Amino acid sequence: MLTVHFETDAATLEKLCGELGVSADGKCSNFVLKEDGDPIGLMRTEVGETVRITYFNIVKRAMNLENREFFFRAMLFKFSLNPVPLEVAGEHKELEKFGFVYSDGSMRINSADIVFAPRL
Numbered sequence: 001m002l003t004v005h006f007e008t009d010a011a012t013l014e015k016l017c018g019e020l021g022v023s024a025d026g027k028c029s030n031f032v033l034k035e036d037g038d039p040i041g042l043m044r045t046e047v048g049e050t051v052r053i054t055y056f057n058i059v060k061r062a063m064n065l066e067n068r069e070f071f072f073r074a075m076l077f078k079f080s081l082n083p084v085p086l087e088v089a090g091e092h093k094e095l096e097k098f099g100f101v102y103s104d105g106s107m108r109i110n111s112a113d114i115v116f117a118p119r120l
Contacts, residue, residue: 001035002067004031004033004034004071004074004075005034006029006030006031007031007039010024010026012032013026013030013042016032016039016040016042016059017042019059020057020059022057028045028046028055029044029045029046029047030042030043030044031045031075031078033058033071033074035062035067040061040067041057041059041062041067041071042058043055043071043075044056050085050086050108051079051084051085051086051087052086052087052089053086053088058071073116076098076111076114076116077116079111079114080111081111082111083110083111083112084110084111085109085111086100086108086111086114087106087107087108088106089105090105090107091107092107097115098114098115099113099114
């Protein structure tokens with residue numbers, strides 16, 4: 001079963017970050033995708049005037065479109081429960097289906113405006 005959690009356990013984060021090839025960062029808000037309790041994905045955010053998604057990846061052994069889509073949609077749902085502006089640096093065409101708009105070097109959306117159903 002896939003689950004998504006806000007993670008503060010340093011050992012869990014260090015192990016997952018090691019597998020992903022990134023350094024652990026306790027200053028960010030870390031969200032972890034787990035498969036049957038095994039950490040397989042990481043999303044990092046920085047909270048300020050906006051919630052900036054600074055990192056998103058899944059370990060190679062569990063990387064597939066379904067896991068990636070589930071993790072991102074679950075996080076968008078969590079963000080949609082509170083009206084906050086979301087931002088992802090760079091242009092990412094795959095975010096347009098959720099309603100993100102590219103402006104000034106970032107993809108942006110207000111979490112209340114997230115589109116979950118595919119656009120027809």
